[in-house]
Amino acid sequence: xxxxxxxxxxxxxxxxxxxxxxxxxxxxxxxxxxxxxxxxxxxxxxxxxxxxxxxxxxxxxxxxxxxxxxxxxxxxxxxxxxxxxxxxxxxxxxxxxxxxxxxxxxxxxxxxxxxxxxxxxxxxxxxxxxxxxxxxxxxxxxxxxxxxxxxxxxxxxxxxxxxxxxxxxxxxxxxxxxxxxxxxxxxxxxxxxxxxxxxxxxxxxxxxxxxxxxxxxxxxxxxxxxxxxxxxxxxxxxxxxxxxxxxxxxxxxxxxxxxxxxxxxxxxxxxxxxxxxxxxxxxxxxxxxxxxxxxxxxxxxxxxxxxxxxxxxxxxxxxxxxxxxxxxxxxxxxxxxxxxxxxxxxxxxxxxxxxxxxxxxxxxxxxxxxxxxxxxxxxxxxxxxxxxxxxxxxxxxxxxxxxxxxxxxxxxxxxxxxxxxxxxxxxxxxxxxxxxxxxxxxxxxxxxxxxxxxxxxxxxxxxxxxxxxxxxxxxxxxxxxxxxxxxxxxxxxxxxxxxxxxxxxxxxxxxxxx
Amino acid sequence: xxxxxxxxxxxxxxxxxxxxxxxxxxxxxxxxxxxxxxxxxxxxxxxxxxxxxxxxxxxxxxxxxxxxxxxxxxxxxxxxxxxxxxxxxxxxxxxxxxxxxxxxxxxxxxxxxxxxxxxxxxxxxxxxxxxxxxxxxxxxxxxxxxxxxxxxxxxxxxxxxxxxxxxxxxxxxxxxxxxxxxxxxxxxxxxxxxxxxxxxxxxxxxxxxxxxxxxxxxxxxxxxxxxxxxxxxxxxxxx
Numbered sequence: 001x002x003x004x005x006x007x008x009x010x011x012x013x014x015x016x017x018x019x020x021x022x023x024x025x026x027x028x029x030x031x032x033x034x035x036x037x038x039x040x041x042x043x044x045x046x047x048x049x050x051x052x053x054x055x056x057x058x059x060x061x062x063x064x065x066x067x068x069x070x071x072x073x074x075x076x077x078x079x080x081x082x083x084x085x086x087x088x089x090x091x092x093x094x095x096x097x098x099x100x101x102x103x104x105x106x107x108x109x110x111x112x113x114x115x116x117x118x119x120x121x122x123x124x125x126x127x128x129x130x131x132x133x134x135x136x137x138x139x140x141x142x143x144x145x146x147x148x149x150x151x152x153x154x155x156x157x158x159x160x161x162x163x164x165x166x167x168x169x170x171x172x173x174x175x176x177x178x179x180x181x182x183x184x185x186x187x188x189x190x191x192x193x194x195x196x197x198x199x200x201x202x203x204x205x206x207x208x209x210x211x212x213x214x215x216x217x218x219x220x221x222x223x224x225x226x227x228x229x230x231x232x233x234x235x236x237x238x239x240x241x242x243x244x245x246x247x248x249x250x251x252x253x254x255x256x257x258x259x260x261x262x263x264x265x266x267x268x269x270x271x272x273x274x275x276x277x278x279x280x281x282x283x284x285x286x287x288x289x290x291x292x293x294x295x296x297x298x299x300x301x302x303x304x305x306x307x308x309x310x311x312x313x314x315x316x317x318x319x320x321x322x323x324x325x326x327x328x329x330x331x332x333x334x335x336x337x338x339x340x341x342x343x344x345x346x347x348x349x350x351x352x353x354x355x356x357x358x359x360x361x362x363x364x365x366x367x368x369x370x371x372x373x374x375x376x377x378x379x380x381x382x383x384x385x386x387x388x389x390x391x392x393x394x395x396x397x398x399x400x401x402x403x404x405x406x407x408x409x410x411x412x413x414x415x416x417x418x419x420x421x422x423x424x425x426x427x428x429x430x431x432x433x434x435x436x437x438x439x440x441x442x443x444x445x446x447x448x449x450x451x452x453x454x455x456x457x458x459x460x461x462x463x464x465x466x467x468x469x470x471x472x473x474x475x476x477x478x479x480x481x482x483x484x485x486x487x488x489x490x491x492x493x494x495x496x497x498x499x500x501x502x503x504x505x506x507x508x509x510x511x512x513x514x
Numbered sequence: 515x516x517x518x519x520x521x522x523x524x525x526x527x528x529x530x531x532x533x534x535x536x537x538x539x540x541x542x543x544x545x546x547x548x549x550x551x552x553x554x555x556x557x558x559x560x561x562x563x564x565x566x567x568x569x570x571x572x573x574x575x576x577x578x579x580x581x582x583x584x585x586x587x588x589x590x591x592x593x594x595x596x597x598x599x600x601x602x603x604x605x606x607x608x609x610x611x612x613x614x615x616x617x618x619x620x621x622x623x624x625x626x627x628x629x630x631x632x633x634x635x636x637x638x639x640x641x642x643x644x645x646x647x648x649x650x651x652x653x654x655x656x657x658x659x660x661x662x663x664x665x666x667x668x669x670x671x672x673x674x675x676x677x678x679x680x681x682x683x684x685x686x687x688x689x690x691x692x693x694x695x696x697x698x699x700x701x702x703x704x705x706x707x708x709x710x711x712x713x714x715x716x717x718x719x720x721x722x723x724x725x726x727x728x729x730x731x732x733x734x735x736x737x738x739x740x741x742x743x744x745x746x747x748x749x750x751x752x753x
Contacts, residue, residue, distance in 0.1 A: 301599060305621035306531035312623035313539035319624075321542045329538060336531060 032141070039081010043089035046073035051096050058101060063115055066101045067122040071129070078130040082137050086130025094123045149255050152180065156255075157262045165270040170202040173263065177241065178204050181252060183225075184243030187211040190267060193234040205243075213238050227256060229264035236267040299343055303336035310336075335381060342408075346474050349405060353481035360399035360486045364509040367394040367430055367437065374407040375428065382415050384424055391430040395509040396437050402482040403506070406490075409475035410441040410502050417445030417500060436505045444499040453492045479504070521635050522546045524565035526556040526582065527597065528574040532620075536569065539624045540631075553577025557585045560592065567634055569627075570614070571597045572605050580609055587613035593634040597622075607739055610692045617690065617739075633688040636746075647684060647747035652731045654723050658684065663723060670722050675700065679715055680723075683733060683743040692740040716741060 050073050054066050070093035078086025098108055102115045110116050156176060163169035170188050178186040185205030192199050203211045211224075224242035228235060239260050248256065310329045313319065321329070352358055368391055375387045396403070414426045423444035430439045448456060457480040476490075483490050483504060493501040523545045527533045533549045540547045548563045550556040554577045560568060568586060572579035583594055594614040598606040606617050615637075616630050649656040655664045658681060663670040672680065682699045683691065693709045705711065716735075720727040734742045 298599070301620060302529050302532065306529070306535045308621040309532065309535035309539060309624055309627075312625055313535065313542065316539070316543075316624055316628070318628065319539065319542035325538055325542055329535070332531060332535060 036081045036084055039077050039085025040088055042080045043073065043077035043085050043092055046076055046089065047092045047096055050093075051100055054101065058105070063102060063118045067097060067118055070097050070122065071126060074126040075129055075133065078133040079137070083130060083134030086134055087127065090123060090126035090130055093126060094119065097122060145251055149251055153255050153258050156180070156259050160259075160262055160266050163266075165266075165273060170200065171204060174202050174239070175204040177239075177256070177259070178243070181241065181248070181256065182243065182245045183241045185211060186239070186241040187213075188237060188239055188263075189213045190237040191235060193236055193271075196235075211240060211242070213240065225256070227260040229260055229267055231264045231268040234268070236264055236271065239263065296347070300340065303339045303343075306336045307333050307340075338381060342412075345405075346409070346478055349478050350474055350481070353478065358402075358481070358485045360402055360482075362397050362399055362486055364395050365398045365400045365403055367391060367396050367439070370400065370403055370407055371428055371430070371439075374404060374411055377408065378411045378415055381412075382419070385415050385418065386425040387411075387428065388425065389428045391428065391439075392432075394430055394432060394437050395511075396506040397509050398486050398488070398506050399482075402486060406479045406482050406488075406504065407439070407441075409479050410504070413475050414441045414443035414445075414500075414502065417443040419445075421445030421499065423499070432508055433505070435508050435510075437508045438503055438505045440493070440501050440503045442495050442499065442501045444495060444497070447494060447498055448492055448500045456492065457490070476502075520544050521566040521631075522548075522563065523631065524548050524550065524556065524559055524563055524568045526550045526553070526559075526568065526574075526579070527571035528552060529571075532571070536624075536627070539627070543628065545631075553579060553582035553585075556582045560586055560590075565592060566638065567631060568592055568594045569597060569631075570594055570609075572602055572609055573599060580605060580612065583609045583612045583614050591638075593638050595627075595630055595634060603738070607692055607694075610690060610739065611694050615689050637686070637688045647687075649684060649745045650748050651745040652725055654725075654732065656680070656684065656723070665723060672719070672722065675715060676719050676722070679719060683741060684745070684747075687743045687746055690736055690740055690742050696740065 047070070050069050054061075054069055073093055074086060074089045077089035095108075098110065098119055099106065102119060103111050110119065156173075159176065160173055163173065170190070174186045174188050178184070183205075185203070187201060187203035187206075189198055190200040191197065198213075201208075224240045225248060227239040227241070229237040229239060241256075310333045314321070314326070314329055371389055371391050375389055379385065379387060411426070411428070418424065418426050421444060425444060427442040428439070429442065430437060432438075457476050479502075480490050482488070483506075486506070488504055488506045490502065490504045493503055495501045520543070523540055525533055525536050525540070525547055526549070527536070528551050530551070533551065537547045537549055548559055548565070550559045552574050556568070556570065556577075568582075570579045570582055570586075579596060579598075583596070586592060586594060593616075594609075596606060596609045596614045596617040597620055598609075598617055599620050610617065615634055618627060618630060647658055653666050655662075657663075661677065663672060663680075678700045679696070682696055693712055694706045697705045697708060697712055700715075701708070701711065716733060717727065720730050720733055724730050724732055732743070732745050734744050736742060
C-alpha cells in the first residue's frame with residue numbers, strides 16, 4: 001500500500017488517552033463477535049456438563065426438575081451470547097433432555113404423554129427466555145454505543161469551542177479527527193462563502209499541497225471522505241479525510257457529521273469575528289485619518305495665515321511701514337516658511353515610519369556637532385529662547401540624519417513647552433552611562449502628567465482635543481520611531497522644580513578598531 | 515489721513531505669529547493696537563483698553579472666541595469681527611447669532627481685513643447719530659421715517675412683513691445678519707429655523723427695490739449664513 005503513514009510529529013499528544021474513545025465504537029462490534037462465541041461455548045459445554053451431572057441421578061429425580069437444570073444452561077447461554085446462543089442452547093438442551101432423560105432412555109421416543117408436555121413447555125420457555133434476554137442485552141449494547149458516540153462528540157466539540165480562532169486551531173482539530181477515526185491524513189479547506197475563494201487550508205498527515213479539496217484519482221491517496229461544512233445554506237468549507245481504513249460505520253458517520261456541523265458553526269463564528277475586526281480596524285484608521293486631516297489643516301493653516309497677512313500687509317499701498325516693521329514682517333514670513341517646511345518634513349517622515357520604509361545608515365556620529373547644529377537652528381527660530389548646552393565630547397552609533405530629526409523635534413517641543421509655561425530657557429545635557437550615551441532635553445514648562453506619558457508617543461495623541469497641534473503630537477512619535485530603528489530609547493522624566501525632561505539613549509561608539 | 519489716529523483695535527488670537535502680523539499691519543495703518551491671547555484676556559483687556567473694534571479668533575484654548583463674544587456683547591456694543599477657519603462654520607454662525615458683527619476666514623489678506631474694519635468702524639459711528647436713516651442708491655429712495663420707498667420716481671408698496679424685514683436689514687448697514695437673527699426679529703422666536711420663509715421674503719423684497727434682483731446691490735447674500743445691507747445711509751445734517 002502506497003499510503004504514507006502519518007508522521008508522528010503532525011499528530012497531537014494524547015496524554016489522557018481520550019483520543020481512543022472512538023476505538024470503543026469499533027470495540028463494540030468486536031465484542032459482539034466474542035460474546036456470541038462465548039455464548040455458543042456456554043451452550044455446548046453447559047449442556048455437556050449438565051447432562052453428565054444429571055445422568056448420575058437419572059432415576060431419582062422427576063423430568064420436571066431435570067428440565068429446570070437445562071433451563072439454567074439456556075439462560076446462561078442467552079445471557080452471555082444473546083439470541084443465537086440462546087436458541088442454540090434451547091434446541092441442544094431440548095434434544096439432550098429428550099434423548100437421555102425421557103424414558104425410554106437413549107431414544108427420541110417419548111413413552112408418556114405427561115413427558116411430552118414437560119418437553120415442549122421446556123422448549124417454549126427456553127425460547128422465550130432467550131428472546132427476552134437477547135433484547136435486553138441489545139438495548140444495553142446500543143445504549144453503550146450511543147454513550148460512547150456522545151462522549152467522543154462532546155470531547156471533540158469542547159476542544160473546538162475552547163480553541164482560539166485561527167489556522168493553528170483548525171490544524172489541531174483536523175489532526176484530532178484524523179487520529180480519532182483511524183485516518184492517516186486530513187485537510188480543512190475554508191472557503192469564502194461569497195466568492196468561493198480558498199481562504200485557509202489546514203492539512204495533517206500529508207505534505208502541504210498534496211491533499212486538495214478535489215480528489216485526484218491519479219494520486220496515491222485513497223478516495224477520501226468529503227464533508228461539506230455549511231451553515232444556513234452558506235458553504236463555508238470542506239473537510240477531507242483519507243486513510244487505510246474501512247468505510248465509516250453508521251455510528252462513526254453520525255459522529256463525524258455532527259462534528260462537522262459544529263465545525264461549520266465555528267468557521268462561521270470566526271468569519272463573523274474577522275468581519276467585525278476588519279470593521280474595527282477600518283474605523284480606527286478612519287479616525288486617525290480624520291485626526292491627521294484636522295491637525296494638518298490647523299498646523300498648515302496657521303503659518304499660512306501669518307504669511308498671507310504679512311505679505312498682503314507689505315503689498316498694501318495704504319500703509320506706511322517703518323524700516324523695523326518691514327524687517328520684522330520679512331523675518332516673520334521667513335520663520336513661518338521654515339515652520340511649514342519642517343511640518344512637511346515631519347509628515348513625510350511619519351509616513352515613512354508608518355510604512356516601515358526607514359533604513360537607518362548607522363555610523364559613528366559626533367554628538368556635540370549634532371547638538372550644536374540643532375540648537376543653532378532653534379535659536380534662529382526662537383530668538384528669545386535661551387538654550388544652555390552641557391555636553392562633553394561623545395560619539396554615538398546612529399544615523400546622523402535621523403538623530404538630527406530626533407534632536408530637532410525634542411528641542412522644538414521643549415522650546416514650545418517652556419514658552420507655554422512662561423519660561424524662556426531650556427537645557428540640553430548629555431552623559432555617558434556604560435556603553436550608552438544619554439541625552440536629556442530639559443524644559444521648564446508645565447510638565448507632563450504621569451498618566452499620559454506613554455500615550456504621548458503615539459502619533460496624533462493630542463488630537464482628541466478641540467485644538468489639535470500636529471507639531472508636538474507628531475514630533476514625539478517621530479522621535480520614538482526614528483530611535484526604534486537605531487537601537488535607541490526615549491522616555492520622559494520630571495524636571496526638578498517643574499517641567500518635563502525628555503531623555504534619549506543611544507549606543508556609544510566603541511571607537512576605531514572595535 | 516496718515517498721522518491721524520483712526521481707531522483703537524483689540525486683536526485676539528492664540529497664535530502669536532497671527533497676533534503680531536495683524537497687529538503690525540494695523541499699526542502701519544495708524545490704528546492703535548492691543549493684543550490678547552485668549553478669551554479671558556480679551557474680556558479683561560476690552561474693559562481696560564476700551565477698543566473701537568475687536569478682532570477675535572474663535573478657535574482658542576481655554577476660553578474661546580464664543581465665550582468672549584457672549585461677554586463682550588453683554589457689556590457693550592463694540593463691533594466684533596470674528597476670525598474663523600473653514601471647518602468651524604457652525605461656530606462662526608453661532609458667534610454671529612450671539613452678536614458678532616462680521617467674520618473673516620483664515621487665511622485672509624490684510625486688504626480684506628481693512629475693508630471689514632473700515633466698514634465696521636464707520637457703521638459704529640453712524641449708529642451714534644440718532645436721526646432716522648434715509649437711503650438713496652441704485653435709483654431707490656428709502657425713508658424709514660415716513661415709510662416710503664420710491665423706485666425710479668414711482669412709489670413701491672410693501673407688505674407689513676416686507677417692511678419689518680427692510681427695517682431690520684437697513685438699521686444695521688454693513689453688518690452680517692444671520693438667518694436666525696432676522697427670523698427672530700421679523701417673525702418671532704418660534705420661526706428661528708424657517709430659513710425658506712426668509713429666503714422667499716428677501717427675494718420678494720429684492721424684486722421690489724433692486725434694479726436687477728439677480729445681481730443685488732442693496733441686500734447681499736452671505737450663503738448659508740445670512741444677509742447684509744450694503745447701502746450707506748444718507749448723512750442728514752443735524753439741525
